[in-house]
Amino acid sequence: MPTATNTDDQPAPGFFFRFFVLAWIAYFRTLFDADFAAGVARLREGRPALPPPPEPEKKVEPEKKKPEPEKPVLREATPDAALQLLALLQREGRFVDFLEEDVASFSDAQVGAAARVVHEGCRKALREHVPLEPVRSEDEGAKLTLDKGFDAKAIRLTGNVVGEPPFKGTLAHRGWRAKDVKLPKMAEGHDARVIAPAEVEL
Structure with missing residues (x-):
C-alpha cells in the first residue's frame, strides 16, 4: 500500500501513530493549553493553525508644534505730547471747557452755538499742528x-x-492718518500736565 503524504511531500503518520500518540497528545494538550486549543479550532474552521503575525506598529511621529506668534513689542508712550495737544485744543477751541460743561440744562440752540466755536478752534489747532489725511x-x-x-x-x-x-x-x-506732527517745543521745566492755567483777574 502506498504511503500517504502531506502537502509538504513528507510521509503522513500512520493510523496507529495517530491514534495512540498524536490523538492523546492533542487531547490532553487541548485541555490544558488554551493557545493550542485555539489553533485546533482554527484548523477545524479551515484557517491556518497559527494566527497571522502582528502588523508592525506604525511609528507615530510627534506633531510638530506650531511656532507661537511673536508677541508685539509694546512701547510706552510718554504723555507729554498728548497733553500738549490737548492744551492746544483747549487754547484754540476751549475743548476741555466744552467737555467739562454740563450741557443738559442748555437749549439745543445754545449747545449748537458753543459747538460751532469749539469746532472752529479745534479744527484750526489740528490743521496747524497735526494735519490729517483720509486713509x-x-x-x-x-x-x-x-x-x-x-x-x-x-x-x-x-x-x-x-x-x-x-x-x-x-x-x-474713510479713516484718518496724521500726515505730520508739528508740536511746539517745550521749555525746560514746563509742566505738560497743566492743560490750561487758572486765570486770576486783578
Whole structure:
C-alpha cells in the first residue's frame, strides 16, 4: 500500500501513530493549553493553525508644534505730547471747557452755538499742528475689494468677517492718518500736565 503524504511531500503518520500518540497528545494538550486549543479550532474552521503575525506598529511621529506668534513689542508712550495737544485744543477751541460743561440744562440752540466755536478752534489747532489725511480716497459708501496683503493696521474689517482675502465690502468710514506732527517745543521745566492755567483777574 502506498504511503500517504502531506502537502509538504513528507510521509503522513500512520493510523496507529495517530491514534495512540498524536490523538492523546492533542487531547490532553487541548485541555490544558488554551493557545493550542485555539489553533485546533482554527484548523477545524479551515484557517491556518497559527494566527497571522502582528502588523508592525506604525511609528507615530510627534506633531510638530506650531511656532507661537511673536508677541508685539509694546512701547510706552510718554504723555507729554498728548497733553500738549490737548492744551492746544483747549487754547484754540476751549475743548476741555466744552467737555467739562454740563450741557443738559442748555437749549439745543445754545449747545449748537458753543459747538460751532469749539469746532472752529479745534479744527484750526489740528490743521496747524497735526494735519490729517483720509486713509482711503474713495467716497464713503463706495464698493471696494481688499486683496491679500492689505494693510490691516490701516483698515479694520467689520461685520461678517469669514475666510481669506480678497474681501468685498462697502467703505463705511474713510479713516484718518496724521500726515505730520508739528508740536511746539517745550521749555525746560514746563509742566505738560497743566492743560490750561487758572486765570486770576486783578
